[in-house]
Amino acid sequence: MSDEVRERLAWVAVDWGSSHLRAWGLDERGEVLARGGSDKGMLALAPEDYEPALLETVGDWLPASGRVAVWICGMAGARQGWREAAYLPLPTRLEELTRGAVAPSLRDARLEVRLLPGLCQHADAAKRGFDVMRGEETQLAGLVAWEPEFSGLVCLPGTHAKWAWLEGGEVKRFATYLTGELYGLLAGQSVLRHTVADAGLVESGCREAFIGAVREAADEPGRFSQWLFGLRAADLLDDSLPAGEARRARLGARLSGLAIGLELGGVRHELASVPITLIGSEALCERYALALGALGHTSRRLDGEAAVLAGLGLARAGA
Known part of the structure; x- marks a missing residue:
């Protein structure tokens, strides 16, 4: 990353999965300045390994002085991850994920890290089963960022496909299919x-x-x-x-x-x-x-x- 681009860097976004991490450096307008990633997902790391793994990917983007905010979703906030960001229970408004965010301890003074929580659902009389999601809630939040009062059914295909029912930007229930x-x-x-x-x-x-x-x-x-x-x-x-x-x-x-x-x-x-x-x-x-x-x-x-x-x-x- 050039010095000119590094000066424009406002924050870093990270999606940390079980097997991979993906990172983006963005400016204040949300324009992507840099992309990076590695195969150092949650399954390959102990808690003390997360900061070095993050720096391997984004360290070259950071300025010599000052602090850069790093917002992370996914498995880094799992119980077996960097630090647990406990699941938020339903119903949850997606613009309020930050109320469950946690900050891990850090050695590098240039980093200011926040780990976002996932969502959880308990079984009830309406035949909703026990369920959890971690990472997909941030994609749902992206939908709400574009359409703040979105209501409807959302499917997130994948290894564990998620179906989420939203009303007015709030997650009411969801179901996972293997x-x-x-x-x-x-x-x-x-x-x-x-x-x-x-x-x-x-x-x-x-x-x-x-x-x-x-x-x-x-x-x-x-x-x-x-x-x-x-x-x-x-x-x-x-x-x-x-x-x-x-x-x-x-x-x-x-x-x-x-x-x-x-x-x-x-x-x-x-x-x-x-x-x-x-x-x-x-x-x-x-x-x-x-x-x-x-x-x-x-x-x-x-x-x-x-x-x-x-x-x-x-x-x-x-x-």
């Missing part, structure tokens, strides 16, 4: 590991296989396990499938459709009454948009990185 992890386990560690491949939906026939599987799993979730083994049987017996990697890609698309369709079946009774907003990576949100479309629902997508930065910016503005 869809991405389930797909990974089935594709990589089950009998299906020799049958499927994740090649996206670009191969001929993959899109149709995905859409058909979404509809089947959403309509008849009780047959999910049967359809899973059917993938293995189709690999052995279905002469209509292409050969080689194209065959594995087609069956991988069907596995993805079954997993996402099962998830959508869990929220299907609520999809028709509210607008659906997807927040996340382009590829994954496109897959969810295709799945929702197969069930007759429209959606819009907001960029996950932009939402994180807007959410951290909202927290900084409210401090």
Whole structure:
């Protein structure tokens, strides 16, 4: 980073996950001046390792004197992280995340760090189950930064997909689906590991296989396990499938459709009454948009990185 750009640096935003950290240096207007990251996520660090890991990524951005505010969301605030930022219970207004922020002890005088909390939900008579989120709440806060009184249903696809119900900028409830992890386990560690491949939906026939599987799993979730083994049987017996990697890609698309369709079946009774907003990576949100479309629902997508930065910016503005 040049001295001129370093002089413009107003604050640093960090999204610290289980396996990676991502950091951005921003000016007062929110323009990104620098980007950085590493594979030093929560799972690789002890509490005393966080400050050195952060400095490895952003140290070159810091001025020789003075202090720079660093706002962090994600797993750095977990119980096993840098310092615990306890979950805020629902309902929670997303512009108020700062009331649960904590400051870890620091050695470098140039840093002023705040760790944002996650959200938690307790089981109740309305059939809400115990649930937690840490990191996704900041993306939801980004949505509220853009649309302060947003009401509707938000889906954040990922390893652990989140569905959140917002009213007037407040999170009322949410639900987590283990869809991405389930797909990974089935594709990589089950009998299906020799049958499927994740090649996206670009191969001929993959899109149709995905859409058909979404509809089947959403309509008849009780047959999910049967359809899973059917993938293995189709690999052995279905002469209509292409050969080689194209065959594995087609069956991988069907596995993805079954997993996402099962998830959508869990929220299907609520999809028709509210607008659906997807927040996340382009590829994954496109897959969810295709799945929702197969069930007759429209959606819009907001960029996950932009939402994180807007959410951290909202927290900084409210401090």
